[in-house]
Amino acid sequence: MKRVITYGTFDLFHEGHLNILKRAKELGDYLIVGVTSENYDIARGKLNVQQSLIERIENVKSTGLADEIIVEEFIGQKVSDIKKYNINTFVIGSDWIGKFDYLKEFCDVIYLERTKGISSTELRNKSNKILKLGIAGNGRIAKRFVIESKYVSGIIVDDVYGRNESHIKEFSNIFDLNKYYTNYDTFLKNVDAVYIALPHNLHYKYAKKALLANKHVLCEKPMTLQKEQTEELFNIANSRNLIIQEGIKTAYCPCFDKLISIVQSGIIGEIKDIDATFTKLISDKTLREYNCELGGGSLNELGCYPLLVVSKLLGTRPEKVDYISFKDEEKNVDIYTKVILNYKNAVATANVGIGVKKEGDCVITGTKGYIYIPAPWWKTEYFEIRYEDLNNTQKVFTSFDGDGLRYEIADFLSAINTGKKSYKLEEKDSIFISQIIEGINK
Ligand code: CTP
DSSP states (O other): OOEEEEEEOOTTOOHHHHHHHHHHHHTSSEEEEEEEOHHHHHHTTOOOOOSOHHHHHHHHHTTTOOSEEEEEOSTTHHHHHHHHTTOSEEEEEGGGTTTTGGGGGTSEEEEEOOOTTOOHHHHHHHHSOOEEEEEEOOSHHHHHHHHHHTTSTTEEEEEEEOSOHHHHHHHHHHTTOSEEESOHHHHHHTOSEEEEOSOGGGHHHHHHHHHHTTOEEEEESSSOSSHHHHHHHHHHHHHTTOOEEEEOHHHHSHHHHHHHHHHHTTTTOSEEEEEEEEEOOOOOTTSGGGOTTTTOSHHHHHTHHHHHHHHHHHOSOOSEEEEEEEEETTTTEEEEEEEEEEOSSOEEEEEEESSOOOOOOEEEEESSOEEEEOSSGGGOSEEEEEOSSGGGOEEEEOOOOTTSHHHHHHHHHHHHHHOOOOSSSOHHHHHHHHHHHHHHHO
């Protein structure tokens, strides 16, 4: 029996996919089709795949051509699949010519002529118009955002708003942006969506204005410093079918997503404790982080990261919240805060500091084992699942590209294009985070 294998994403299944599957099937007696997993697609830079893995598997299944469908999860898997499934022939489209010659050591490699004039990318671009996303603010994060946005197709960043004309003019020159505005209303008229990268105390006002102008909003963290304000923003967005998302980049990173699913699968048993730390020692006290008027301080600046893990894994209803804070008396901001969240059957500690340095790791403790995520866990590409018997330790790796913001941007774009809100950072998580921050600030 001659066994053939081929691989693809098979997003928005089209004629080109059908043609290659038909021809691959004709080359043998048994056809195996490898469909790429979401995480693998993200890891290789395909950030805009529209359909879920299940839907894409269904696409292939419905052709009736595949005798077996497998999931391709990591680079290098093809070699082991070829050996494991006793493959005689590897087939792929001519857009890959030469790229898989290394497999010739293991089986025949055939590149089939690609069907002209059709691709998933083209279909995605046709069904979704390019999103014009404007940036409100021109600080450090706004700069990183423009650079990262180039890695996400289907989005264009060409407009920036700021109050200081010379600063935004310089910003738009450096990044070769088309237009800068000092008038927020005019800026809003020229964009489809806004990324709010202004100081914390301005998020609510500017996000609300954007939503009322029917623009989608990606708002830097913390979305607001008050629960009611965050709730109001979501209410406005929901009533107008708009997307508003909080920009905590950790939430959208592939490894963090994997971490949450793994813990939720019960692999370490019932969660009893979460201990997460994020410190960023800032010595320049003239910066925004030390400005109490602009919503500076450790908790406002960094609290959302550990609180995100807590919200995702223990939920949003702690029975009691305690905290200890140390202040910079002159600047009136907290330089270190420890928050202790008591749940019915678990406890969590969130440690954040801009004036201290501490190991920035995260430990999730369960009744069967624990997960250790080394610093910097908020942009991790690696964690360990550990048990009583150290021989059973499992190491989980997932790549983290660039500055990580690209995942957040891709998720925001996908929510807008599909109308499906992201599960990675939900309304309830953002409301919980602002509620805890508000409670402590009071
Ligand atoms: N393919 C093809 N003809 C096309 C499009 C794809 O023969 N017009 C083949 C590819 O060469 C590959 C398989 O179909 O062997 C799956 O490709 P996939 O990457 O899923 O499809 P694309 O349309 O190329 O997707 P994208 O635009 O996202 O790269």
